Amino acid sequence: MNPYWLEDEAPPRAAQRHAGRVDVAIVGAGVTGCSAALRLADAGLRVRVYDRRAVAEGASGRNGGFALRGGASRYDVARETYGAEQAAGLWHWTERALDRMSELAGDALRRTGSLRLAFDEEEREQIRGEYEAMREDGVGAEWLDQLPDEVPVTFHGAILHEHDGALQPARFVRRLAARAAAAGAEIREHEGVDDVAALDAEHVVVATDGYGHGLVPELADLIWPTRGQVIVSEPIDRVLYERPHYARQGFDYWQQLPDGRVLLGGFRDVSIMDELTDVEETTPTIQASLERFLGELIGEEPRISHRWAGIFGLTQDMLPLVGRVPNHEDVWVAGGYSGHGNVLGFACGELVADAILGDTSSPQLKLFEPARFFA
Numbered sequence: 001m002n003p004y005w006l007e008d009e010a011p012p013r014a015a016q017r018h019a020g021r022v023d024v025a026i027v028g029a030g031v032t033g034c035s036a037a038l039r040l041a042d043a044g045l046r047v048r049v050y051d052r053r054a055v056a057e058g059a060s061g062r063n064g065g066f067a068l069r070g071g072a073s074r075y076d077v078a079r080e081t082y083g084a085e086q087a088a089g090l091w092h093w094t095e096r097a098l099d100r101m102s103e104l105a106g107d108a109l110r111r112t113g114s115l116r117l118a119f120d121e122e123e124r125e126q127i128r129g130e131y132e133a134m135r136e137d138g139v140g141a142e143w144l145d146q147l148p149d150e151v152p153v154t155f156h157g158a159i160l161h162e163h164d165g166a167l168q169p170a171r172f173v174r175r176l177a178a179r180a181a182a183a184g185a186e187i188r189e190h191e192g193v194d195d196v197a198a199l200d201a202e203h204v205v206v207a208t209d210g211y212g213h214g215l216v217p218e219l220a221d222l223i224w225p226t227r228g229q230v231i232v233s234e235p236i237d238r239v240l241y242e243r244p245h246y247a248r249q250g251f252d253y254w255q256q257l258p259d260g261r262v263l264l265g266g267f268r269d270v271s272i273m274d275e276l277t278d279v280e281e282t283t284p285t286i287q288a289s290l291e292r293f294l295g296e297l298i299g300e301e302p303r304i305s306h307r308w309a310g311i312f313g314l315t316q317d318m319l320p321l322v323g324r325v326p327n328h329e330d331v332w333v334a335g336g337y338s339g340h341g342n343v344l345g346f347a348c349g350e351l352v353a354d355a356i357l358g359d360t361s362s363p364q365l366k367l368f369e370p371a372r373f374f375a
Ligand SMILES: Cc1cc2nc3c(=O)[nH]c(=O)nc-3n(C[C@H](O)[C@H](O)[C@H](O)COP(=O)(O)OP(=O)(O)OC[C@H]3O[C@@H](n4cnc5c(N)ncnc54)[C@H](O)[C@@H]3O)c2cc1C
Pocket: 027, 028, 029, 030, 031, 032, 033, 050, 051, 052, 053, 054, 056, 057, 058, 059, 060, 061, 062, 063, 064, 065, 066, 067, 068, 191, 192, 193, 194, 207, 208, 209, 210, 211, 212, 213, 215, 227, 228, 229, 230, 253, 265, 309, 310, 311, 312, 313, 334, 335, 337, 338, 339, 340, 341, 342, 343, 344, 345
C-alpha cells in the first residue's frame, strides 16, 4: 500500500533546466536535499537535484510525521555524551529550525507540541532524568503525571515538548521542492546516480540518508540502512490524541491525524536485526505487533487503511554526518539522522548548504563532522 502522506496532491513546480556544469549537484530529493537546494538556489548558485524516485518518495514521505526538536538520543544522554553546552545548543538550534519550517510549511505543520511517555516505572525514571536535565540547562519542557482520562492505555508520566509539531511530511517537502525550483533549482526525478564522480558539478551533496547505501563507499559503514514500519487506521469518530505521542525509547510512536485516522509506527525492537535492511517491505511479525497495539490505543479492533515501510539511516553515535566526506574534496554529505530527520534533515540541509557557501561558523558542523569516524 502507498504511504498515506503521498496520496496528497503535489503542488505545481517550475520546470527549471540548467545547461552543462552546475555549482552543486544534490543526490536525493527528500527533506535534506530540498532544504539544501532551496538555500543554495536562494544564494544564487546553479543547483541540480537528482532522485531515483520522485520528490519525498524516500523516508521523507514515509515517516511518522513527528516534527521534534533535538537529536535522536534522550537529552540527558546527549548531555552526558557531548556536554551541556553542545546539547543545549543542538536543542535550541532545532527549535529555531522548527520555527523556520513553520514559516515555509503552511498547513503541512501544526505546532501541537509532542508527548514523550513513560510506558512503565523504569521508563518514568529515565524520562524524569531527561526532564530534569533539560530544566537545569534551560531547555523548556513540562512534566505531566497524568494523561487525559479518555486515553484507553495506562502510562506512567510524560514530558510535554510544547515546541514540537505534527507534520504532513510529503506535503512539506514537496512545497520545499517547489520553492527551490522557483528559486532556480533544477529537480530531476526518476534519475538515479551511480557514480558521484561522474556528475558535472563543482560540489556534490549526498542527501540519501538510509537509501543509496554504497554510493559513496566511505559512508557505507557509517550510515546503516534501517527499516521502519507504519500502519494507519480508518478514521475514528473521537479525538484521543491531540498531538504526536511516543514511548518505549521512541520505539513506538503514534498520532491522530486531522481526519480522525490514527497513525502508528515502530515495534522495530520485535525483530531488531531483521530491520537492519534497506528492503522496503512490511513484515508480518511487526505488522501484527503494530495492529495489536493500535487496538489498545483506540480501544477497539482497528480497521487498517494503510501500511508501509521506509528506510532511515542509523549512525553509531545517533548523530548525523554533515560536512565534507574525507578523501573527497568536493563531495559533501548530510544524513544519518537515526530516525529523527524531519527537523534535523531540514536543518542539516541548510547547514551543508551554508558550509558550501563558505559559512562554517555553526557549532553543529563540528558536532556532526564526518571526520569523527575517520581516525
Ligand atoms: C518509518 C519511518 C518513520 C519515521 N518517523 C520519523 C518521525 O516521525 N520524525 C522524524 O523526525 N523522523 C522520522 N523518520 C526519519 C526521517 O523520515 C528521515 O530521517 C528523513 O526523512 C530523511 O530525509 P532525507 O531527505 O535525508 O532522506 P530521504 O527522504 O530518505 O530521501 C533520500 C532520497 O535519496 C534518493 N536516492 C537514494 N539513492 C539515490 C541514488 N543513487 N540516486 C538518486 N537518488 C537516490 C531516494 O530515492 C530518496 O528519495 C522516520 C523514518 C522512517 C523510515
